[in-house]
Amino acid sequence: xxxxxxxxxxxxxxxxxxxxxxxxxxxxxxxxxxxxxxxxxxxxxxxxxxxxxxxxxxxxxxxxxxxxxxxxxxxxxxxxxxxxxxxxxxxxxxxxxxxxxxxxxxxxxxxxxxxxxxxxxxxxxxxxxxxxxxxxxxxxxxxxxxxxxxxxxxxxxxxxxxxxxxxxxxxxxxxxxxxxxxxxxxxxxxxxxxxxxxxxxxxxxxxxxxxxxxxxxxxxxxxxxxxxxxxx
Numbered sequence: 682x683x684x685x686x687x688x689x690x691x692x693x694x695x696x697x698x699x700x701x702x703x704x705x706x707x708x709x710x711x712x713x714x715x716x717x718x719x720x721x722x723x724x725x726x727x728x729x730x731x732x733x734x735x736x737x738x739x740x741x742x743x744x745x746x747x748x749x750x751x752x753x754x755x756x757x758x759x760x761x762x763x764x765x766x767x768x769x770x771x772x773x774x775x776x777x778x779x780x781x782x783x784x785x786x787x788x789x790x791x792x793x794x795x796x797x798x799x800x801x802x803x804x805x806x807x808x809x810x811x812x813x814x815x816x817x818x819x820x821x822x823x824x825x826x827x828x829x830x831x832x833x834x835x836x837x838x839x840x841x842x843x844x845x846x847x848x849x850x851x852x853x854x855x856x857x858x859x860x861x862x863x864x865x866x867x868x869x870x871x872x873x874x875x876x877x878x879x880x881x882x883x884x885x886x887x888x889x890x891x892x893x894x895x896x897x898x899x900x901x902x903x904x905x906x907x908x909x910x911x912x913x
Contacts, residue, residue, distance in 0.1 A: 744815045745897035746807065750784060751881050753888040756911055772913070776877035779912040781828070782889040783857075784905040787867030791859040792908075795830055797842050798856035798869055806866050807894045817894065821845050821856065828855060828872070830910060845892070850879035852890040866894075870908065 726736050754776060759768035783790075803809070803817035811818040821843045828842055844855035858868045873891040881890045895903040 746809055746815050747892055748895045749892050751890040754875050758913055776887050780875045781872050781910045783870045783872040783908040784893050785870035788906045790870055792830055795857040798858045802863055803894055854892040
C-alpha cells in the first residue's frame, strides 16, 4: 500500500482560530469551547435547625492538560512537477483509503524513523504530575497497537505505540517522537487513524478525532502544526 506524507503545515492555536496556510494546503477552524473552570453554583437546599440532610452534589470538571481536534479530511493525489505547478494527472481519494492525522508543536517534525513515546515522556515534557487523574500516565493507559508510517520516502517505519480510546467508536490517539529521547515538546506528535465509519463526539461519521497535550496554565495557548499521511 502506497503512502504519501504531506505536511499540512498550518498552525492552530488551541482554543483559538489563528493559522497560516502554505500553497496547496487548506484548513478552516470551526467552533471551539470548554467547560467553565470556576466554581459554579450547584443548587440550593432548605434546612431547619436540628435536621441532618443528605445532599448529593455532582459536576463535570474541565481538564487543563488536554485539548482535542476533530473534523473531516479531504484530499487527492496528483502527478506534478511541484506543489505549485499544474498537475499532469490527478486521482480521487476518500476516507475509505485511510491514513493518519497527526499534530505536533514542532513545525518541522521528522518522520524518517519515528519511535514510541511513553506517557512518562509526555508528563515530563508538559510538566504534568504523573499522579494527577488526567496525567498522561492515567490517560494513555490502554493496550498497544501497531502503526506504520511511510516517513519521508526513505522507507516504512513500524512501531508499537501507547494509545487511548476516545469515544464510543474507539478513536485511538497514539503518540510518537522523532528521537529516542525527546528533549522538547516539538519532538512529540499525537496521531490518530483516519476513519470513514467512526462517529465523532458530535455524532458526525468519519474524518478524525484527536487528543493533544496542552499547557495546563489557564488561558495559555498551545500552537499545533498538522500533518496528514494518505494511504493510496
